Amino acid sequence: MTTTCTAPGKIYLFGEHAVVYGEPAIACAVELRxxxxxxxTDAISISSDLGxxxxxxEVHPYVCAAIQKMGSPEVCIKITSEIPVGSGLxxxxxxTVATLAAINIECSQGYEKEKIAQMAHEIExxxxxxxxxxxxxVSTFGGVIEIPSRKRLDLLDCGIVIGNTGKGxxxxxxxxxxKQVAVLKEEYPDSINxxxxxxxxxxxxxxxxxxxxxxQALGKLMNVNHGLLDALGVNTIELSALVYAARNAGAxxxxxxxxxxxxxxxxxxxxxVEVAHAIEKAGGKAIxxxxxxxxxxxx
Ligand code: MEV
Numbered sequence: 001m002t003t004t005c006t007a008p009g010k011i012y013l014f015g016e017h018a019v020v021y022g023e024p025a026i027a028c029a030v031e032l033r034x035x036x037x038x039x040x041t042d043a044i045s046i047s048s049d050l051g052x053x054x055x056x057x058e059v060h061p062y063v064c065a066a067i068q069k070m071g072s073p074e075v076c077i078k079i080t081s082e083i084p085v086g087s088g089l090x091x092x093x094x095x096t097v098a099t100l101a102a103i104n105i106e107c108s109q110g111y112e113k114e115k116i117a118q119m120a121h122e123i124e125x126x127x128x129x130x131x132x133x134x135x136x137x138v139s140t141f142g143g144v145i146e147i148p149s150r151k152r153l154d155l156l157d158c159g160i161v162i163g164n165t166g167k168g169x170x171x172x173x174x175x176x177x178x179k180q181v182a183v184l185k186e187e188y189p190d191s192i193n194x195x196x197x198x199x200x201x202x203x204x205x206x207x208x209x210x211x212x213x214x215x216q217a218l219g220k221l222m223n224v225n226h227g228l229l230d231a232l233g234v235n236t237i238e239l240s241a242l243v244y245a246a247r248n249a250g251a252x253x254x255x256x257x258x259x260x261x262x263x264x265x266x267x268x269x270x271x272x273v274e275v276a277h278a279i280e281k282a283g284g285k286a287i288x289x290x291x292x293x294x295x296x297x298x299x
Contacts, residue, residue: 001040003106004299006033007098008292009082009089010138011162011257011266013210013218014202014225017181017232019132019147023200026153026210027134029142030160031292034081034091035299036063036098038106041076048079062092065123066099073107084287086169088258089162092127093135096120101140101296113140116296130175142295146207153210156218156291158252159272163242163284168262177234177259184233195228219253219268226255226265234260242284243267249278 008029015025044067046053046060055072057064063077077099083091097120104111111119117133117140124131134147144153185192202221209217226243229235239256246254246267254267265284269275276286 001106002037003039003102004035004037005098005102005105005296006035006299007094007101007139007296008033008142008294009091009094010135011089011160013144013222014206015147015199016258016260017178017229017234018196018199019134020178020181021196022148023196024149024203025134025147026144026203026206027138027147028144028156029138029292029295030089030162030289032082032089032287032289034079034083034094034098036095036102037078038099038102039076040074040106042074044072044074045076046079047077061127062096062123063099065126066096066103066120069119069123070100070103070107070109073103075103075106077102084164084169084264086173086263087164088256088260088263090135090139092124093120093139096123097136097139097296101298105298113296116140128172128175138295140295143293144210144291146203153207154213155293156210156213156215158213158215159269160289160291161246161251161267161269161272161275161279162257162287162289163246163265163267163279164287165236165238165242165262165264165284167238168236173261173263174259177261181232181234192232195231199225199228215252215268215270219251222253222255222268223247229256229260236260236262238262238283239265241282242279245278245282245284246275249275251275
C-alpha cells in the first residue's frame, strides 16, 4: 500500500506580529499544498527537490523529525510542494503535517487530527527553536481561523493572488524580525503599543466583515494593516512594490503576509489575472489561489 496526504499553506489576513503579544489575528488556509507519499519499505528514504537521503536532519529536518516522532518506522517518503519555501506561507508546517498524517495512515498509528497538529507544532519548535501553533493548526484543520481563540470563521469566496518577492526567504528570519519588533516596543512603548493594539483591532472588525463577505472593507483594512507593519519595520521596498501594483490593478486590498523582511504579499481580489499580471510586471512571482476549508487530506 502507499498513502498520500496533502496539507495546505496559509496567509494572514490580519494580525502577524501583533499576535505575538496576545492580540487576535485571522489566518487562512490557501489551496497551495504539500504532498507526502509514504510507503512501508525496509529502509528509511526521503526524496524531494532537495535530493534523496536517509534520515538526514540537515537536508530534510521536518520530515526526519516527523519520522522520529512516529517511532522511526521504515518508510519511503516522497515530498512534492506547491508552496514556496521559507516565504511566510507555512511551508514547513505543511510538509510536517502532511508527512505525519501519511505515516499515521500507512503505519496504522491511529492518531486524531488534534494530535497531528500538536506533534507538528512540537516539531516546528524543535527544528526552529520557536514557533507559534498557528501554521500547524491551520495546515491541519484548514479554513479561516481566528487566533488565538481558534474560532472557525466563514470561508471567503473571493480570489487571492500571492506575490513572492523571491527575496529574504528563510525560516530563521521570523525569529530575527520578531526580536526586532520587541526591541522597538521596548524602546518606544508609548508609540508602539498602540500600533500593536490597532493591528489587533483589525481581526475583531475583520470577523464581522468575513461573515458579511464585505471584501471592499476587508481590503481597506488589509491596506491599513500593511501600513502599520511598515511602521513596525518589517516591510521591504520589494514587498511594497508588489502591494501597490496589486492595489493599482484593482485588488480590494493587499498586504505583506507572515513575518515580512521579504517573502510574500497577499492580495484579495476578484480580478486575479489582472492583479497577477501587475505583480509579475512589478518584479514578483504571482501565484493565483483561493481560500480552502480543507486542512490535511488523504488523496
Ligand atoms: C510569522 O509567520 C508570524 C509572526 O506573527 C510570528 C508568530 O506568530 O510566530 C511574525
